[in-house]
Amino acid sequence: MQITLLEMLWLFVLFSLSGWLLEFFFRSFRRKRLVNPGFLKGPWLPIYGICAVLFVLSKTHLQESYILLKILAYLSTTTGLELINFSDVYLQVINFIIKCIVYLCIATGLEFFTGYLFDRMFHIQFWDYSNERYRIKNYVCLKYSLCWLALALGFEYILTPVSFSVFYKLPSNVIKVIIITVAEIILIDFIYRMIQAIRAKRKENPAVTNQQPMDRLLEFADIIKPLYEHPDVARLAKYKHHRETSRLDHSMEVAWLSYVIAKKMSLDYQAVIRGAILHDLFFYDWLSEGPRFHGLRHPRISLKNAGKVTNLSNIEIDIIKKHMWPLTPMPPRYPESWIVCFVDTYCTVKEYVLVLKKVYEE
Numbered sequence: 076m077q078i079t080l081l082e083m084l085w086l087f088v089l090f091s092l093s094g095w096l097l098e099f100f101f102r103s104f105r106r107k108r109l110v111n112p113g114f115l116k117g118p119w120l121p122i123y124g125i126c127a128v129l130f131v132l133s134k135t136h137l138q139e140s141y142i143l144l145k146i147l148a149y150l151s152t153t154t155g156l157e158l159i160n161f162s163d164v165y166l167q168v169i170n171f172i173i174k175c176i177v178y179l180c181i182a183t184g185l186e187f188f189t190g191y192l193f194d195r196m197f198h199i200q201f202w203d204y205s206n207e208r209y210r211i212k213n214y215v216c217l218k219y220s221l222c223w224l225a226l227a228l229g230f231e232y233i234l235t236p237v238s239f240s241v242f243y244k245l246p247s248n249v250i251k252v253i254i255i256t257v258a259e260i261i262l263i264d265f266i267y268r269m270i271q272a273i274r275a276k277r278k279e280n281p282a283v284t285n286q287q288p289m290d291r292l293l294e295f296a297d298i299i300k301p302l303y304e305h306p307d308v309a310r311l312a313k314y315k316h317h318r319e320t321s322r323l324d325h326s327m328e329v330a331w332l333s334y335v336i337a338k339k340m341s342l343d344y345q346a347v348i349r350g351a352i353l354h355d356l357f358f359y360d361w362l363s364e365g366p367r368f369h370g371l372r373h374p375r376i377s378l379k380n381a382g383k384v385t386n387l388s389n390i391e392i393d394i395i396k397k398h399m400w401p402l403t404p405m406p407p408r409y410p411e412s413w414i415v416c417f418v419d420t421y422c423t424v425k426e427y428v429l430v431l432k433k434v435y436e437e
């Protein structure tokens with residue numbers, strides 16, 4: 076079953092509203108007073124809407140993909156398993172288990188990501204599982220993840236068919252206008268609240284808000300100086316990195332841009348600067364020498380070299396080790412690492428564009 080954009084928006088809007096109602100009653104009942112459960116002004120919780128869309132997309136994909144057939148084909152060629160009769164019931168059970176795992180990953184992943192991001196960036200905690208057992212930080216716990224799984228299954232077998240039957244009964248033009256309007260209002264509400272949260276965060280730290288460009292430059296220089304002056308880091312000036320730029324210049328630019336972004340987002344900018352200046356700390360011309368699969372291996376080489384230069388924090392280690400994601404499979408763990416990863420990609424593209432421009436002009 077292919078799902079259209081309008082159907083996705085319908086699910087998003089409907090379940091953002093339903094999710095808000097669910098949490099409103101649940102939290103108000105527990106605290107014995109009326110509680111707005113969301114971050115936004117309006118009666119919607121987009122995390123529920125996003126989850127609903129992801130559930131339907133994953134279900135559609137699981138149905139259409141041949142993953143199950145591939146697994147069974149493999150099993151049937153395995154010695155000792157040829158005689159197993161993969162009956163319909165057996166297939167359905169496997170399919171159901173795969174689906175549950177996918178639903179669990181989507182709901183728990185989204186819950187962790189949202190909780191972690193808002194806590195780190197704005198120090199806002201929407202929920203606190205510190206009293207629960209089997210939890211990761213205070214953002215997700217086994218008990219609620221199983222509740223989300225039950226909700227996801229209820230969503231698939233009851234709520235989705237009901238919601239789509241309502242959708243198809245309503246006059247298409249009217250429903251189209253309503254869905255798009257509400258989705259736009261949710262988006263505006265989200266942007267408005269994000270701006271408010273960023274402003275509030277800046278007010279908490281006026282030194283950051285009122286910082287002049289020169290002060291910023293001096294602060295950057297202060298942090299980077301001990302590393303910049305280290306002989307191993309200074310050696311990077313000898314190597315061309317992306318044809319024209321030296322590896323030291325590339326690392327400095329990545330460090331500066333990452334610092335500006337991290338500072339604006341009130342993140343650990345010292346770790347960002349230190350991680351970024353060391354992220355490409357390897358001593359060979361990767362175009363003509365060095366190990367095979369340089370793209371995959373140089374983050375670990377850089378990390379080893381960086382460890383000889385200075386003591387590294389967990390964030391700095393993560394920045395260096397994962398700056399080539401998605402080439403290295405594990406995604407960055409901290410927002411600081413994501414910033415350096417994106418800025419590094421941006422600087423690399425920019426440096427190659429400059430090379431192409433030069434070649435073209437010649």
Ligand SMILES: [Fe+2]
Nearest residue numbers: 354355398399
């Ligand atoms: Fe790199």
Ligand SMILES: [Fe+2]
Nearest residue numbers: 325354355419
């Ligand atoms: Fe780089």
